Amino acid sequence: MLQLPLRRLELFCTVVDEGGVTRAAERLHVAQPWVSAQLRSLEKAVDAPLFVRDGRGLALTEAGLRLYAWATEVLAGSVQVQRDIAQLSSGTAGSLVVASSMAIGTYLVPPLLSELRKERAGADITVRISEPAAALRSVEVGEVDFAVATWTEEIEPGALHAEKLWEEPMVLACAPDGPPDADAVDLSDIAELDVVGVPGGVAFDRVLTDQLRRHGMPRVSYVIRLGHAEAMKRAVAANGWVCFAPHYTVADDVAAGRLRAVTIRDARIVEGIGLFHRAAKYFSPLQQAAITMLREKGAA
Incomplete structure (x- = not known):
């Protein structure tokens, strides 16, 4: 039959x-x-x-x-x-699993993939948020389709396809009434402030430290190191401290008056946003649509 x-x-x-x-x-x-x-x-x-x-x-x-x-x-x-x-x-259905580093996976990736989900009824989309090294390992072993994480030059050639999508400017996030008093400072001024940092050795810390060193600023002595942007922002607002932060992580807080964003006059400090996937990875239409959306954001 x-x-x-x-x-x-x-x-x-x-x-x-x-x-x-x-x-x-x-x-x-x-x-x-x-x-x-x-x-x-x-x-x-x-x-x-x-x-x-x-x-x-x-x-x-x-x-x-x-x-x-x-x-x-x-x-x-x-x-x-x-x-x-x-x-x-x-590409209206299918599955997509993306790994992302903490801040990028909290503030940048979800809005983009939410828009993608609205356009494709039935699509199964998951974002896994972890430390950048763990996100890249999940790509290498095939647990996810690709990763969006802090760009680093340390990827071994041939291990993964690595593509810088765009750069996000960093600012100095400050308490509304805390130091510094100005809306723009020089790097040398930051040495006199209490700075909150991220855990040592993570990709963001290495990227920031390398850029500061290239601009002549010695390694920062942090008052405390915290593992997530939300914890850092709370510490800054409550104690009158400051932190280096990609603008996308503090934009809503600045608009609401919870923080101030102070620019750095004599240096351009950025966080690169990188796309990482296996070189031989086949992408379904849904997965390719997600990558196209990310590239279009980078181009814009």
Whole structure:
């Protein structure tokens, strides 16, 4: 029975739904004798009569009732499969798992992927947030489709495809009424302030330290190191401290008056936003759409 053509099952269900061969032939725009011949072939294939004559036309036998119930499920399933495949081809469905570093995964990636989800009903999208090194390891072992994390030049050639998408400017985040008093400072002024830092050795710390060193600023002596942007911002606001922060992490707080963003006059400090994936990775339409969206943001 599993080898029965879907077309023949569809014809059988049409005869049942229309209540007879004549109306089924009219609906399908085929000749009535052809419909009758297909029904006989179907009865031969299942080795059981499917219809009996009653006073008004055809009625299903017990075998016919069982076949009709099964056939309607098969046909419905075939339609669903076609829809699923069409959605996969168009990128409206499918799955996407992205790894991201803390701040990027908290502030940058979710809004972009939320917009992507609105455009693609049925898509299964997950963002895993972790320390950058863990995010890259999850890419290497195939646990995620790609990672969006702090850009670093330390990726070994050939291990992963690494692509810098764009650069985010860093500012000095300060308490609303705390030091410094000015809206712009020089790097040398920061040495006199209490600075909150990220844990030593993480990608953001290495990137920031390298840039400060290139601008002639020795390693910062941090008053405390905290592992997430939200914790850093709270410490800054509560204690009159400051921290280096990508502007995207403090924009809402500045707009709400919870923090101030002070620019650095004599240095351009940035966080690079990087895309990382296995070099031989095949991307589904949904996954490719996500990458395209990220690249378009970088281009903008």
